[in-house]
Amino acid sequence: MVIGIRDIAAAAGVSVSTVSNVMNNRPNVGEAVRARVLKICKEMNYIPNAAGKSLKSRKSKTILFNFSDFDRSFYLEIIEGINDYAGANGYDLMICTTKSCEKYMHNSLTDGCIILDGRMKTETLLRAAREQYPIVTLDRVLAVPHPHIKSLVVNNYDPVSEMMEEILRRGYRKCAFIGGPEHTDDNKERFQAFLDVLNKSDIPFRRENYFSGDYRENSGGQAVKILMLAEELPEILICANDNMAIGAMKALQERGLRIPEDVAITGFDDCERAETLGLTTVTIPNYERGYLAARSLIENINGKNNFEPMKISAAVTWRKTVAPIFINNK
Known part of the structure; x- marks a missing residue:
């Protein structure tokens, strides 16, 4: 049986409003009545309805x-x-x-x-x-x-731009990109930064080197399986988050490819596993x-x-x- 405020009022011989005043610690109740109501609440294991209280207080x-x-x-x-x-x-x-x-x-x-x-x-x-x-x-x-x-x-754009500029400075040119859901703002901003740096350096990017993922590890692995069907692998794989990058790393290593000697890889987020695996990424x-x-x-x-x-x-x-x-x- 759930004890309600009316049960307390009946047991204490007071009105429902008096019990409410006691529960809300209002000063318009005598100490003897307050003590009796609180004693009965304890004996009957009454728990005030927080949702009901919030309807009145709006907090x-x-x-x-x-x-x-x-x-x-x-x-x-x-x-x-x-x-x-x-x-x-x-x-x-x-x-x-x-x-x-x-x-x-x-x-x-x-x-x-x-x-x-x-x-x-x-x-x-x-x-x-x-x-x-x-x-x-x-x-x-x-x-x-x-x-x-x-x-x-x-701010997705600036760190991806910084990362891509350094990647080009290190000598990488053939890039592939594994993106998250294309409708999301963060994926759009990360991919745009990637494209802008390549365009600024007059490095072409072919749309077939863009792979759609869902930010989950499995989609990174699936992208690598598709990538392996191509005649030529990219030099570096830019991933829109760490989970997909980790999935891609596993798939590459299962096929006997070395990271970064055969294919370099980056992520975004800096999840706990990224540090353990030595993944270059953007730290949020x-x-x-x-x-x-x-x-x-x-x-x-x-x-x-x-x-x-x-x-x-x-x-x-x-x-x-x-x-x-x-x-x-x-």
């Missing part, structure tokens, strides 16, 4: 984080950053990974949310966002700015962006109203999957 002191799946390890660092800032400021964190997330995007349950899910439709965000329910999006900028949605994105400060996302959201919940987009810098980390100097022995 649940809970924020929501929605992300797409568990396949990418960097999510854990982002969650840690979000949780640390939220906890330090008296907020609980609710995590949701499914399409049912929308039912929690309401201030009867949560005060605002952070979205890292490319599959969530823009219409869903527009329906949920309002003055009493701010939203922060990661890796996503709306085509039309919304007054209650703040975007916090990684994931803990910090989770922390900043939570800070931005909670500040806006508290009325700051700063919805200007924010960009986070990233840096290239050079490791052994790219040779210091490329020597073409073919």
Whole structure:
């Protein structure tokens, strides 16, 4: 049997409103009555309905984080950053990974949310966002700015440009690219930086050397299988994230190819395995962006109203999957 506020009121011989006043620590209740109500709550193991309280206060002191799946390890660092800032400021964190997330995007349950899910439709965000329910999006900028949605994105373009310029300086010319889902902003920005540096140096890039992946390890391996059907391998394989790069590395090594002597390879994200495998990649400060996302959201919940987009810098980390100097022995 679930004990409700009416049961407590009946047992204590007081009104429901008096029990509510005690639960909310209001001063308009005598000490004797307060003590009796609290004693009965303890005896009956009564737990106040947090959702019901939030309907009146409009503050649940809970924020929501929605992300797409568990396949990418960097999510854990982002969650840690979000949780640390939220906890330090008296907020609980609710995590949701499914399409049912929308039912929690309401201030009867949560005060605002952070979205890292490319599959969530823009219409869903527009329906949920309002003055009493701010939203922060990661890796996503709306085509039309919304007054209650703040975007916090990684600067993909500059580090990929820097990486490509150094790759060309080291002597690499024949490049292939494994991209993520083509509709995502981060993939578009990474590929554009890749193309722009090649074009600036008058190095042609053939579209058949672009392979579409899904940011998962298996798609990197599949791209290599297709690549192996070509008469000539690229000198370097640029991957839009680490998972696909790691899948590509495994597939190359299974076929007896050496990295970087036969094919060099790069990633993006700097996941935990990237360092272990010596993968050259772009390092994103994931803990910090989770922390900043939570800070931005909670500040806006508290009325700051700063919805200007924010960009986070990233840096290239050079490791052994790219040779210091490329020597073409073919």
